[in-house]
Amino acid sequence: MSLKCSHISKQFGRLKAVDTLNFEVQTGEIFGIAGPNGAGKTTLFNMITGMYTYSGSIAFDGRELNGLPAYRICRAGIARTFQIPQLFASLSVSDNIRAGAHFGSRRNKPEAETIEEIIDFVGLGEHRDHKAAHLKLLDKKLAMIGAALATHPRLLLLDEPIAGLNPSEITQSLELFYRINQELGITILIIEHFMKVLTELSQQLLILENGKKVCLGPPHEVTRDQRVIECYLGEDHD
Amino acid sequence: MYELIDVIISGVTNGSVYAMMAVGLSLVYGVTKVFNFAYGSLYTLGGYLAFTFFGCGFGYPLVILLTLVSLYLAGLLIERVIIRPLRRREDWEMLAMMVTLGLAIFLDNLYQVVYGPYVKSLPIMFSGNLQLAGFMLSIQDLVIFGIAVLVMGGFMIFLNTHRLGMAIEAVAQDMTGAQIVGIPKDRVFGFTFAISTVLAGFGGILLAPKYFITPFGGWDILVKAWVITALGGMGSVRGSLYAAFLLGIIEALIGWQFGLTWILFAWFAVLLGTLIVRPQGLFGTWG
Numbered sequence: 001m002s003l004k005c006s007h008i009s010k011q012f013g014r015l016k017a018v019d020t021l022n023f024e025v026q027t028g029e030i031f032g033i034a035g036p037n038g039a040g041k042t043t044l045f046n047m048i049t050g051m052y053t054y055s056g057s058i059a060f061d062g063r064e065l066n067g068l069p070a071y072r073i074c075r076a077g078i079a080r081t082f083q084i085p086q087l088f089a090s091l092s093v094s095d096n097i098r099a100g101a102h103f104g105s106r107r108n109k110p111e112a113e114t115i116e117e118i119i120d121f122v123g124l125g126e127h128r129d130h131k132a133a134h135l136k137l138l139d140k141k142l143a144m145i146g147a148a149l150a151t152h153p154r155l156l157l158l159d160e161p162i163a164g165l166n167p168s169e170i171t172q173s174l175e176l177f178y179r180i181n182q183e184l185g186i187t188i189l190i191i192e193h194f195m196k197v198l199t200e201l202s203q204q205l206l207i208l209e210n211g212k213k214v215c216l217g218p219p220h221e222v223t224r225d226q227r228v229i230e231c232y233l234g235e236d237h238d
Numbered sequence: 239m240y241e242l243i244d245v246i247i248s249g250v251t252n253g254s255v256y257a258m259m260a261v262g263l264s265l266v267y268g269v270t271k272v273f274n275f276a277y278g279s280l281y282t283l284g285g286y287l288a289f290t291f292f293g294c295g296f297g298y299p300l301v302i303l304l305t306l307v308s309l310y311l312a313g314l315l316i317e318r319v320i321i322r323p324l325r326r327r328e329d330w331e332m333l334a335m336m337v338t339l340g341l342a343i344f345l346d347n348l349y350q351v352v353y354g355p356y357v358k359s360l361p362i363m364f365s366g367n368l369q370l371a372g373f374m375l376s377i378q379d380l381v382i383f384g385i386a387v388l389v390m391g392g393f394m395i396f397l398n399t400h401r402l403g404m405a406i407e408a409v410a411q412d413m414t415g416a417q418i419v420g421i422p423k424d425r426v427f428g429f430t431f432a433i434s435t436v437l438a439g440f441g442g443i444l445l446a447p448k449y450f451i452t453p454f455g456g457w458d459i460l461v462k463a464w465v466i467t468a469l470g471g472m473g474s475v476r477g478s479l480y481a482a483f484l485l486g487i488i489e490a491l492i493g494w495q496f497g498l499t500w501i502l503f504a505w506f507a508v509l510l511g512t513l514i515v516r517p518q519g520l521f522g523t524w525g
Contacts, residue, residue: 049418069424070417079418086415088408099408102401104420147419 002027002155002187003048008056010043010211017043018054019211025155025204027061030181030188032202032219034195036232040211041191042083045157048189049073049080060155074104079153083160085140087147089133093124096132097146104151114150121184122146122176138169145176149184156180158190162197170197177201195233199223207232243373245494246487251379253486254386255441259459260466260478261390262437268410268473269430272321272331275338277438277463278456279345284309284439285451286349289358298363305443306436313435316341317428325427342456349453360446382444389440390479393433397475406430410473438463458502465509470519477521 003025010018018040025031033041046052050070058065065073079100087096094115101114119128122142127135132143141161148156158177162170174197180186192198198205199219207214207228214232215225222228263277274280287308291301320337324330364377397403408416409426417423441459442451449455466485470477485508492504512519 051414051417069422071420071422074418074420082414086412086418088411088415090411091407099404099416099421100419103405103408147415151420 002029002061003189004057004059005044005048006057006059008044008047008054008058010040010047010052010054017211018047020056021208021211021213023206023213023216025187025189027154027187028181028185029203030177030190030201032198032205033189033191033208034193034198034205034232035208035214038210039208041208042159043211044208045080045159045189045191048157049078071103074151074153075106077152077154078157079104079148079151079155080157081141081144081148081159081161083163085132085137085144087132087140087144090131092129092131093135093139093143093146094119094128096143097150100147100150107152109152114152118146118149121149121179123172137164138172141165141173142176145180149180149186153186155187155189158188160191160193162192162194170194174201195223240373241494245490247373247375248379249487249490250483251383251486252445252489253483254383254390255444256462256466256486257479257482258386258390259438259441260463260470260482261393261475262434263463264467264470264473264475264478265406265430265437266434267467268475269406270321270331270334270427271473272334272338273464274431274434275335275460276316276342276345277338277434278458278460279342279349280309280313280435280438280456281442281459282349282451282453282456283312283345283435284442285360285446285455286353286358286442287439288360288443288446289353289451292360298361302440302443306440309436309439310432312439313432314428316435317431321431322424322427325424342460346454346456353451353453355453357450357452358446359450360443362447378447385444389437393437394475402426402429461502462505465505465512468509468519469512471521472519474519474521477519480520 005021005023008018008021009016035041043052047054048058050065050068050073060076060078063076088099097115097118098111101111119125122145124139124142124146127139132140135143162173165173177188181188190201202219204217205219205222206216207222209231215222215228223233259281263274266272266274284305287305288301291304320341321334324333324337327333362378364381366377367374368377368380397406405421405426408421409423413423466481467478469485470481485505488504488508489501492500
């Protein structure tokens, strides 16, 4: 088992953003998360990565994460990306990746080697010296994934990674996610609204609504679940 | 002509110390987005600590060393005990600004109780003048200028080459992104606050032989550091450097031509002009 969330809850004032949630993510799998806006998906990511305090327990490879600050969770092997790219705008692509390797990685591998490997892996060779602020959206997302990979994670959290991309860019991104999972052996948790993408990509799919679990299981079962159709997919989904 | 150049040299000397202090204020704002209202009081703290260590019979080198170490620890303590607990709250930036204002009032009154209301001074570091190309240069001024430039140069090298300098830049640009790549935000905040306290207090040591130390004397310095950071661009260290020298020279010229009472007026006029013409400052950006 890679990640185990037990009875986790997060409340903002009177709003329960995540409500007594339980689920497990197995090592090596791609685990999809979907649900309507306000379902608590990003809040869940913020809890796992130490951005929010919460009640309950989140354990990663047996180690309790509740109470750890974000930087220590990163160093424990969990990296994430954001829907809107969070990069150091005045730094180049390679320096953004260097920041991940420099601060987030616990490995003794030479930094320069890590940076070169990752730039090649995500396909940003021609942009290595370009400032992050000047990149187009796809390249910003790739640079952010590169910085996350530079921390040498065992679990990667992707928050709506294909939002705003065109069809060919989506195809390119999905290929990269497969390669991260298959070639690097990194477990992936992915939030996405495109159900077709999630059903193709993930081995397990979790549907949330109002912070609660609606359904969890293999995608082909989840997409046929009546509660999921009612609260999220609608009757005429394909 | 000679008098004008003397005045400009004096302005550059003061500008170098202002630059050092403004860099500290700008650094804290750049990283935490909090304006530190206690900055002037930390300047005064440097003067009073040095005054206390002189009272123990120590010479300048040891006094400076002890004062800087004390300032660093004081900065760490203030951040850890007063600022950090506020960061658990969503509106912590505004709260932190109000708390630093309270801290300034507390410290100034503490100085008044401990050291009394009368001015204190530090001995001159180096007396005498140096004649160079027909100009009489105060050795004290030259030493102050040299120290301030060395401190700033060293600090810039540190920011650009050290691991911690890279972390400071990362947190200043994107706090969330920085944490996510494994940068310990709290440690960066603590270090930034401590270093900025050292820079403010070191300014207090360097200027005390010339302008004396009084319990409420830090407010003028706060205003000056504020105007410098506003003119340079809030959070821009490079902008603060240029603005400090420019305003140091303007201050010296105004004092020479119109008298010392017009100096603060000139600073406020520059602030007003900046806010009207270029509110983001020389090197600042919006957002």
